[in-house]
Amino acid sequence: MFYYLFQCLSDKTDLPGLRLMDYITFRSGIALVLSLFIAIVIGRRIIDRLQLMQVGEIVRDLGLEGQMKKSGTPTMGGIIIILSILIPCLLFGNLSNVYMVLMVVSTLWLGSLGFLDDYIKVHRHDKDGLKGKFKIVGQVGLGLIVGLTMMMSPDIVSRHIAETTDTGSAAITQTVTVDETAEPVAASGHVDIKAPITTIPFVKSHNFNYTSLTRALGPAAALGGWILFIIVVIFLVTATSNGANLTDGLDGLATGTSAIIGTALAIMAYLGGNVIYSTYLNIMYLPGSEELVVYMAAFIGALIGFLWYNAYPAQVFMGDTGSLTLGGIIAVFAVLIRKELLLPVLCAIFYFEDLSVVLQVAYFKLTKRRYGKGRRIFKMTPLHHHFQKEGNPVGADGQPCEVLLKRPAHAIPESKIVLRFWIICIILAVITFVTLKIR
Structure with a gap:
């Protein structure tokens, strides 16, 4: 809303400050602060409302220290996270950007799936909630939506900048495996590649084309590459979403680890969406993906704000409304910035839980x-x-x-387990970045 308002005013007047909305860093900063404010201030009201509605966690006695004290703690707090993400994105995001649209759709899709699961648990007193097969169908459905959109949308491409040599000829500065039909656009000085390309560590160019695995299909190799890519997307969305759901078993555990992972992904998105930094660092440049930084800034702010109430001892639990959504958001975001093959390192905690x-x-x-x-x-x-x-x-x-x-041999206090998992997650994030420099 404000993004378009400022755009309209800047076209008609010369008032100072109207061009601030053109800067990703400014909008990302505002989104982070606003999401943090919403999570802390409005979140308190939502928690009070959940308590009045008696939306409490049903805790089974597993013989864990302090476990039964959590019984009755308000759950479905994932609503706070979702609202804290969506409101800043709607106000300061470019909603005509396909990357932003996909992230908003993913948030609503998985948020609805998790909400339905929590609703069945709390209001129908069914501790099993939504049947697992329906969760899988929902996660697979989102994977299909994201994968097919990336395959069909003309706005989702990787761009390879050409530099002019002394002889005036164009030379591609980034080397990738691309379709043989792709040709440099000499007039604009770049070539847009529409292919299932992703980033992998330990390789000089960091890039891998799924089509290279389906060359035996001949003329159908390109389609086969996209189908293989979509299968990977479905698997990662399902595994990461369920992994985050399983990780949400201790106060602040899923919230803190997701915030750390989100910070790492935000840095990657910023570098990959900036033509100068991507060219300098020799990483894949994805035009338009810089808008994802605004989304991830809201994501980080929402989690930090939610942690205000979710840290030990928790005053609210996110429930499946939050945990299923967090994992799915991380997976979809990584896929969109072509870093999905780095998730086994970055999200190792989620996958080990699985x-x-x-x-x-x-x-x-x-x-x-x-x-x-x-x-x-x-x-x-x-x-x-x-x-x-x-x-x-x-x-x-x-x-x-x-x-x-x-x-x-002896039980470790809950708060210490959470803190150690956070430290491990930070180490994994650093390792993820280091792998990109080991070629």
Whole structure:
């Protein structure tokens, strides 16, 4: 709204300051401050309203210290995060930008999915909430929307700047694997590439084209590359969204890690959306993607503001309304800035939370068939509960279960677990940037 208002006024008058909206840094700063303000000030009102509506968390007794004290704490606080993101984006974002539109759609899509899950848990008193298959369908649907939009939209391209040599000829400064049909546009001094290109570490040009894996398809190789890309997008959206959902088990854990990941992605988006920095650093330049910095600034501000109430001891939980949305936002954002293959490092905490549950279930079933009694790898999953559990878990027969990983011998306080996970997340973010310099 304000973005278009300032644009209209700047075209008709010469008042000083009207061109500030043209600067990504200015709009991003305003979006961050506003989202922080909304989360803290309006968030307090929403929490009070949730308490009046008796929208409390249903806590199962898992034998964890301080767990039952959380029973009745207002949940569905993800509404605060979503509003704190969307309002600044609607006010200061360029809504004609396809990248911004996709992020707004992703936020609403996953927010609605998570809200429905929380609604079933709280108002219908069904602890299982929305069935897993419906969640998967929703996540797969979003992956399809994002992947197909990136394939079909003419505004989503990677641009490779040409520089003029002494002889006046054009030379591409960035080397990538592109379609053979792509030709440099000599008149404008650049070439726009419409291909499923992404960034990978340890490679000199940092770029990888999915089409290189489907060359055996001949004339259909380009289409095959896009189909492979869409499959990767669907997998990452689903895995990251569920990973963030599983990580949301301790006060401030998912909120803090998501804010750290968001900061790293915002820096990448700013560099990749700036022609000067992208050319200087020899990274992929994505025209129009700089608008994503405004969105991610609102995302970071919303999470920091929400952490005001969600830090230990939490006054509100985000519920699936927030956790499913956070993971999906991170995955879609990484895909849009062509950094999705860096997510296994940057979001390793989310994926280890996913993996811990899968391994625990698989190992339990395998050992039960072999020994007649199931054994466990971890004391409890998701992974963060392993550090919180005192002693070995007890099976259905009331006897202690055999556990492969017995350390730590004693339970670690919840606040310390959260802080250590944050530190690990910061280290992973630094490693993600370092991998781009190791060629």
